[in-house]
Amino acid sequence: MAAGPPYNLTPRQVDCSTLARLVPMDLTFSPAEETFRAEVRAWLATNVADPPLPSGDTAEGFAAHLEWERKLFDARYAVVSWPAEFGGRDASLWEWLIFEEEYWLAGAPQRVTQNGIFLLAPTIFEFGTPDQQQRILRSMASGAQTWCQGWSEPNAGSDLAGITSRAVRDDAGGGWRITGQKTWTTRGAFCTHLFGLFKTDLDAPRHNGMTYLLVDLAQPGITVRPVERLDGDDGFAEVFFDDAFVPDDMVLGGVNEGWSIAMATTGSERGLTLRSPGRFLATARRLIDLAREQVAVADTATRDRIVDAWIDAEAYRWQTFATVTDIVDGKAAGAASSMVKLFWSELDVRLHEIALDLLGPHAELVDGELAAWMKGYQFALSGPIYAGTNEIQRNVVAERVLGLPRR
Amino acid sequence: MRFAFTDEQLELAAAVRDLLAKECPPDVVRAAWSNADGRANQVWSALAEMGALAVMSDEARGGFGMTEVDLVLLLEESGRCALPEPIVDTALVAAPEGWVDGDASACVISPESPFGVWADTATVIVSIAADGVRVVPRSEAGLTARDSVDGARRLFSVELPEVAPVAPVAAAARVFRRGALGTAAQLVGLADRMVSMTVEYAREREQFGVKIGTFQAVKHHLANARTALEFARPLVYRAAATMSTDDPDAATHVSMAKVRAGDAAAQASRVALQCHGAIGYTTEYDLHLFMKRAWALERAWGDTSWHRRAVGRAIL
Ligand SMILES: Cc1cc2nc3c(=O)[nH]c(=O)nc-3n(C[C@H](O)[C@H](O)[C@H](O)COP(=O)(O)OP(=O)(O)OC[C@H]3O[C@@H](n4cnc5c(N)ncnc54)[C@H](O)[C@@H]3O)c2cc1C
Numbered sequence: 219m220a221a222g223p224p225y226n227l228t229p230r231q232v233d234c235s236t237l238a239r240l241v242p243m244d245l246t247f248s249p250a251e252e253t254f255r256a257e258v259r260a261w262l263a264t265n266v267a268d269p270p271l272p273s274g275d276t277a278e279g280f281a282a283h284l285e286w287e288r289k290l291f292d293a294r295y296a297v298v299s300w301p302a303e304f305g306g307r308d309a310s311l312w313e314w315l316i317f318e319e320e321y322w323l324a325g326a327p328q329r330v331t332q333n334g335i336f337l338l339a340p341t342i343f344e345f346g347t348p349d350q351q352q353r354i355l356r357s358m359a360s361g362a363q364t365w366c367q368g369w370s371e372p373n374a375g376s377d378l379a380g381i382t383s384r385a386v387r388d389d390a391g392g393g394w395r396i397t398g399q400k401t402w403t404t405r406g407a408f409c410t411h412l413f414g415l416f417k418t419d420l421d422a423p424r425h426n427g428m429t430y431l432l433v434d435l436a437q438p439g440i441t442v443r444p445v446e447r448l449d450g451d452d453g454f455a456e457v458f459f460d461d462a463f464v465p466d467d468m469v470l471g472g473v474n475e476g477w478s479i480a481m482a483t484t485g486s487e488r489g490l491t492l493r494s495p496g497r498f499l500a501t502a503r504r505l506i507d508l509a510r511e512q513v514a515v516a517d518t519a520t521r522d523r524i525v526d527a528w529i530d531a532e533a534y535r536w537q538t539f540a541t542v543t544d545i546v547d548g549k550a551a552g553a554a555s556s557m558v559k560l561f562w563s564e565l566d567v568r569l570h571e572i573a574l575d576l577l578g579p580h581a582e583l584v585d586g587e588l589a590a591w592m593k594g595y596q597f598a599l600s601g602p603i604y605a606g607t608n609e610i611q612r613n614v615v616a617e618r619v620l621g622l623p624r625r
Numbered sequence: 626m627r628f629a630f631t632d633e634q635l636e637l638a639a640a641v642r643d644l645l646a647k648e649c650p651p652d653v654v655r656a657a658w659s660n661a662d663g664r665a666n667q668v669w670s671a672l673a674e675m676g677a678l679a680v681m682s683d684e685a686r687g688g689f690g691m692t693e694v695d696l697v698l699l700l701e702e703s704g705r706c707a708l709p710e711p712i713v714d715t716a717l718v719a720a721p722e723g724w725v726d727g728d729a730s731a732c733v734i735s736p737e738s739p740f741g742v743w744a745d746t747a748t749v750i751v752s753i754a755a756d757g758v759r760v761v762p763r764s765e766a767g768l769t770a771r772d773s774v775d776g777a778r779r780l781f782s783v784e785l786p787e788v789a790p791v792a793p794v795a796a797a798a799r800v801f802r803r804g805a806l807g808t809a810a811q812l813v814g815l816a817d818r819m820v821s822m823t824v825e826y827a828r829e830r831e832q833f834g835v836k837i838g839t840f841q842a843v844k845h846h847l848a849n850a851r852t853a854l855e856f857a858r859p860l861v862y863r864a865a866a867t868m869s870t871d872d873p874d875a876a877t878h879v880s881m882a883k884v885r886a887g888d889a890a891a892q893a894s895r896v897a898l899q900c901h902g903a904i905g906y907t908t909e910y911d912l913h914l915f916m917k918r919a920w921a922l923e924r925a926w927g928d929t930s931w932h933r934r935a936v937g938r939a940i941l
Contacts, residue, residue, distance in 0.1 A: 224863045243866050244627045249632055251626075506938050506940055517939070522627070522930070529881045530858070536859035537626040557852040609845070616844030620824045620851055623839050 246609050247316065253311075255316045261293060262324035265502075273593070274330040275453030280408040282513050283330040287361035290425060295358045298334055304351070305359040310544050315494060322500035329404060334358040334365030336492045338413045341430075346472040354516075368400040368414025368433070368457060369480070375402075376610050379424045379477070383459060384417040385431060393465040393535070394418070394431065402604075406455030407444035411435055415476045422474065430476035432468040439463065449596040492605070493562045495535040501569045501594070502531035508591075513576045525574050530565045553618035557613040563601030570595035628862070630698065638698035641677055644707040651911040657709035658776035663748045664767035669710050673728035675824035678712070681721035688720065692869035697862060700807045700891070701899045704814025707776035707918045711743045712809035717799050719751055722792065724760050733804060734783055744768050751800075754785075757790025758797045762926040804881045806868060806928040809861045809879070815834060815919045816854050816886070816893035821846060823897040824914065843900050851894040852888070857885035862937040877939040887929040903906040 245256070246520040272279035276363065290296040291305055299314040300306025327344070329335070335358060342351055348409065357363040374380040391547040396416055406412065412433045419427030436443065441461035444452035501572025509515045509524055541551050572579040584592055602608040616622045632636075648668045648875045657663050682697045685762060689695075696717055703712045719731030725748055732747035734740070752759040752764045767784035781824045792800075808869055824847060825840030838845050864878040872878070894914020894916045903913045923929060 232899075240633065241627055242631055243629065243862075245863065245866050245870075340932060408661040474627050509941060518934075521941060522933050524941065525933050528940055529884055529936060530856070532881060533860050536628065536863045537856050539626060540859050540862075543627055543629040554855070557848075557855045560848075560852050561856055564737050601698055609841075612845040612848040613841065615848035615851060616838075619849055620820075620844075620845065622824060622827060622844055623836050625833070625839050 229241050231364075234268055237331060244623060251312060251316060254313050255320060256474055258295070258317055258320040259324070259569060261295065262326055264321060266324050266326045267288065267291075268444070270325065270590075271327050273449075273451050274328050275407060275447065275449075275451035275594050279451075280330055282406065284361045284364070285329055286327050287329075287582075289329050290603060291360040292456070296331070297339075300339075300355070300359065300537065304355040306371075315496065315538070315542065316492035318496035319499060320496070322496040323503065325500070330408075331358065331361055331364060332492065333367045333404060334363070334411075337367060338365050341413075341470065341482055342370060344482060345430075347467075349467065350432075350470070363411055364405070364409040365411045366403050366406040366409040366413040366457075367456070368403055368406075370402045371399055372401055376607055378415070378480075379428075381415055381417060381428070383414070383431060383562055384420065385464065386418075388463065391465070393463055394429075394469070395461050396431065396433065396459045397461060399456060401454075401456045402445075403455045403457050406435075407442055407452055409435065412457060413470070415480050418476075419474050421563060425477045428476035428480075429473050430470040430479045431464045432470055433459075433462065434468075437462055447596075448599070449593055466623060495538045496561060498531045498534055498565055498569065501566070502528050504570055506574050508576055513578075515576065520572070520575065523568075527565065527569050527572055529567070530561070534558075535567065553614055556606075556614040557619065559605055560608050560611050560615070563598075563605075566598040566601050567595075569599045627708075628859070628866075630640070630694070630862075631894075634695055634698060635850070637703060640675070641672075641699045641704070642702045642917045644671060644675065645702055645708065649706045649708055651914055654707045654709055654777060655911075663709055663777045663779035664743060664746060665709050666707065668825070669730070670728060672710075677718060678716045683721075683723060684724055686723060687863070689937070692825055693717070693865040694862075694869050697810045697865040699811035700815075701814040701861075703923075704811030704918075705818045706814065707777075707818075707914050713804055713811065716723045716741070717762075717803045717807040721795070721803075722758075722800065724749055724751060726939055731782075732781075732794060733800075735801060735804075735858055735926070737801075737931060738804075739778040739926045740760075740771060740773075740780075741766075741768065741783040742778050744783055744801075745770075745779065749787065750783055753784055753797050753801050753804075754790070755792055755794070756795070758792040759785060760791050761785050761787050761788060773921060775914075775921045777914075777916075778868060780920055788887070795861065798876070801926070802868060805883045805932070806861070806864050807863070808922050808926045809882040812883075812886035812890040812919060812922050812927075813854065813858050813861055815915050815922070816850070816855065816857070816890040819890075819893040819897040819912065819915050819919070820847060820850050820854060823900045827900055839901070846896045850893045853885075853889040853892050856890040857882075857899065860885050876938070877936055880927070880935040880939075883927060883932040884929050884936065887923040887932075890930075891923055894919050904920070 271282045274280050274283040294307055297306045298309040299315045301308055342354060369378055370380050371383060385394035385396045388395045400414055412435055414426045416431050417427055419431040439460045441458040443456045445454035445456055447453040515521055548551055574595055577588060583589055617624055648671055649665055654667050657665055662871045677699055680691050681686040684690040714733040718733050719725045725731045729748035731749050731751050732741045732744040732752040735753035745768055747763050751759045752762055765786050767783040771780040772783060773780045775832055827843055828836060830837045859880040866884040867875040867878045895913055901912060904910050
């Protein structure tokens, strides 16, 4: 038998501690946010280069991109969500998402500073000393310092804890001497600095005994060899360390505490900060334009694929908005970022595959205006590999979101 | 921008979830397969009593005058337990228009969903057509029983007398969108249920001396199904919100929601069955109750490709 009504629909007493969560769902941006959007749009419309810059994963293109980064910085658009003292605008997460939507929609250049501003910076804000924040953040935002990510090694990819590059104490020098090799270092051949993990206690068990070091690449004892990527650019590098020096004030967080700090950074890479929905909405929009303006899509199968990709780009946007609302309410995103990574990386591949299918025999052209699709396709293919392969993400979703047993 | 439910909405959903967990466990759904009317009358009365059927009804008629946003989570819960009751047709389609009240139920048909579900016990038959909506007392309709793969869904071919529409074309479009939205919410609930019951099973069942949930093939199937669900849900909630504000794009939003909710439920059904093995292939085990409901709802109120094409017309 049903007992009495367990709930009645009369309004309840207001508890002030949960005030935000009494505010009804509202899918509009505020007038101030819309003004910000209009400003960003107008600035991009007059400043984005046409024709586009050469690829930032080449020496020549990298330099051109640094000029663009400087321009962004001077207009205070390089890092909108950062505090003003580091070159930002103290923008909210919502404004940052708006900026990103406009940025990618305008066809603005890839961000060659991204591994610094999106991956290292959140870690420096969280774990860095005030002195490190002063010395690094502003230079990073302006592009004066450029940062690459030194996680992977020849024998440590998915199994990052298996790294063997090590740092030994140099008491006389007041720092650490590093030896070993990093690999697949994106834009390592062009960057001034590297952040990475190094073994500082060889006897410690896995996941322990690693330290997060910030390394100046312009010094004796470091050799960088560019490695050509799938698309023909020198986007990868191998970085060799032979007794190179890292002063104590370039240790991020505690000695032997690098693993947990590094995990904070990989969280940013999987989720929100590196791959905002604006990117995929823009690609989806370009795909729709391609279908509408350049190739007649007669068959329903192809139409359906385009529709599905658009729905997914929208789904990603709204899933992000739900996540950001939670973050604003003080709730952490957690292991859900693994689902996010699976979703955007596979969506990106699909978007480009559809475009190539629309282009048919023109798809293979790597000259001319449409070449961006083949270029983009080759980059999209790396999404399921970097930032933790999608197989690893599925393991994480299964174990930490669903609660399936590890072994 | 605030894309979250209020605490109050979440509490109401939790209350309905508790009620349904208690009053509508799989045994009750199973009983509906073999009882006289395919329904769970006791659950229906409890829902009526707590006000769940009148969430969107006019205050003047004893309702709560609330919106799709207030109701959508309740409908998700009704999917989670495979509630054998016409809650979408009644609470989301007919009651807000004033076509039914109290614990009366409605049965809605349309060219996209021509069979009347639970028509023989409905108070009114609502027929959505290109020229408007007709509302006819059940006693005036000619009903011929048909059998559904979901034994609780009592289907009928419906013949209506010649009557004029009571609501114009615009209303027809609105109520159809509502029905599709509610069905999408139920599909999300069903998908969630199938994923979680399979996770439970995979944590218990052993083969080769270990829990099958330790096998990566099983993990990855479930991770994929869970991810599809994660990205279907916000589309459903967004559609509820834009329906509630009469956004001109709401129809497209509902179609997006129906497509992804249908796909997520389809994927969850396949994965759930595969990861259960033969036990899932029996009718003694509960999975089929949810799976078969999902098969039916994926194709009700405009099937997935119907809605996909609708989105295509809007964007291409
Ligand atoms: C474009 C690009 C840019 C990159 N940039 C950087 C960078 O800037 N800095 C940096 O440090 N690294 C970078 N990487 C490297 C990237 O982090 C690694 O490729 C990634 O961690 C996978 O390691 P791996 O390539 O050694 O593959 P492996 O780990 O050898 O994996 C090979 C295959 O085995 C699978 N596999 C491995 N372990 C498991 C498991 N436990 N369960 C199931 N399957 C498993 C993988 O999913 C994959 O399919 C980049 C990679 C790419 C493609």
